[in-house]
Amino acid sequence: MNFKELGISEELTKVLKKSGITVPTKIQKESIEFVRSGRDVIAEAQTGTGKTLAFLLPIFENIWPKTDNIQALILTPTRELAIQITEQATKLAEAKNINILSAYGGKDIDGQLRKLKGNIHLIIATPGRLLDHIRRKAVDLSKLKTLVLDEADQMLLMGFKNDVEAIIKETSKKSQILCFSATMDAQVKKLAYRYMKEPITITIKKSNEVTLDNIKQEVVETTDRNKKDALCKVLDEDNPFMAIIFCRTKRRADELEEALHKRGYNCEKLHGDLIQSKREKVMKSFRKAEIQYLIATDLAARGLDVTGVDRVYNYDIPENAEAYIHRIGRTGRAGAEGYTCLFIDPKNRRDFEEIEKEIKYKIPKRNIEI
Template identity: 65%
Template sequence: MIKFKKLGLNEDILSMLKIQGITEPTPVQEQSIQLIKDGSDVIAEAQTGTGKTLAFLLPMFDNMSADINTIQGLIVTPTRELAIQITSEAKKLAEGKNLNILAAYGGKDIGVQLKKLKGNIHLVIATPGRLIDHLRRGTVQLDKLRTLVLDEADQMLLMGFKNDIEDIIEKTPKNRQTLCFSATMGSDVKKMAYKYMNDPKEVIIKKEQTTLKNIKQFLIETTDRRKQEDLCKVLDEDNPFMAIIFCRTKRRVDDLEMALYKKGYNCKKLHSDITQSKREKIMKEFKNCDIQYLIATDVAARGLDINGVSHVYNYDIPETAEGYIHRIGRTGRAGEEGYTYLFAAPKDKFILDSIEKKIKGEIPRKIL
């Protein structure tokens, strides 16, 4: 706790961290917290699973006051799952400070959200679409906002939320603090960040290949026709504790889930066409190990931090090498060993070459 104390966090926050067993700040937390507490605008780049969420939540809670009856903090994030995950972290910290949090995302009953907004809300955690909806209805006022966080900014731009984000920013005070957190900081993200930020401080946590050191990677050379059969062979051989199977599209997720379910595998699918209540139920079941295989798209699984995932299966090759790193980073966490399989057809050679170039090595081939 000494390092957290050195970052100037108050005793309430420190005791909440202690209860949760969090004793050492991660590099992104160590470099960001003091800057944010001091009121600086911050652009932070760090890989998934490095503690970005607490890096902005801790100083925000430290700076917020339960006595001020306005929305003081706003966190905008690309997916419902991430909004749920951040809300869960925020609620643990809020217990000691009497701060009220509203999670505003699509699929959740807007009537309930509107009713809650009539109360005293200090922090809003929202997806862009639902927040725009509230702003148009006049049910959310951001005129007294102190801190705006753009979380997973790269993904928000990739998903086409640029105009929504700009509309949201226009509704906030010019003197607000702006924090931009992302796993990758491309030119589009930087361009947008610098347009709306005031002399931002950059925190860049070097991408370490050590994130892959606990992960044993394998490549299965296959064909589209044979892929499903090869996947089943590997699943039967591994019988993993908890696994995520990635497909490229919602349709592919639907088809694979139906095929595996018919073969008797304990699996459920996760993508954006599934109702919000069902998605929350599925995530809860998966975290509780009631489901062995979660079959998902990249967007649905973006940023999800689930302990205990022992295997990741890339049923469809990701579109980019960066996407591959994101996917396999779901396993091999907290010092545990993880296993990943990439199923590649001859047509995938170009992307496969870029992946192997990115990880600086050839993925070992596994013969079935």
């Protein structure tokens, strides 16, 4: 099956082809036709399976460029994800003459307000900033055709439930609602079923089945005192093109970035305490491969899909198996081979064994000499 058979126009398929996308992924095959026909959809699909295009493509087919009202709204939990979706949407917009506004905290609100006075068809926003615009009477969602809740599980986890419900109440009861998420817990389903009309439920293979097959995993046993030296030894041996190094906390990310800079590594940190302009600058540089190592916290890296990341290093052990899978899913994308290395010290032993048990795999040990 190709995009044309899914009802995607020639103009959009040409844009996809320029980006090297010619064959729809499973989530795209299963959801595009339902979204195009106006059905409400609950879709569970791991990051990296193409779910952004699964809702963007049919939304672009359904928008009428000559109508001067907001027809589609995509809500997303983080600024980074809003930026990423906007980048994909902007490429598609050229083929369809559709006007897009991205609205998130840290970005110039006056500039957003000026743009909202124009003819906007699609808004990509974080809940807090969008509510701000609604309260200022700058946004009218009464004629909205489609509302997307992207990474819905994370939005609720971050405490946006009330904001999301307040936004839904601003939309028409006829609006189509699409709920896309990596995991569908009871809280997400409860919210979805409260507002959706006979939704179609789509579930793509669980994350460990999607991401682990083509990712080589290894573990380095060390001590917390020797962990930096162990990491540097591995980085020197591997010398990856681009890699993400995960830390558990913002403080740990700060400390590691400072230590690696002193040792001459080309790295930058990414976490929630950085001002927005700095976060955008770091991500832009990383996407251009100007930065070799991105040192990130879990939340900052949520949903990030950067081409060229061939390695993921878990400097700190993740909280659980699900977080581990989310992290290592940044490599081994689109069928490419990936690699991940986890660093553990004796106090991590129990958590490590729990991760192995959950993913049903005994991670081979990597021996290094410091």
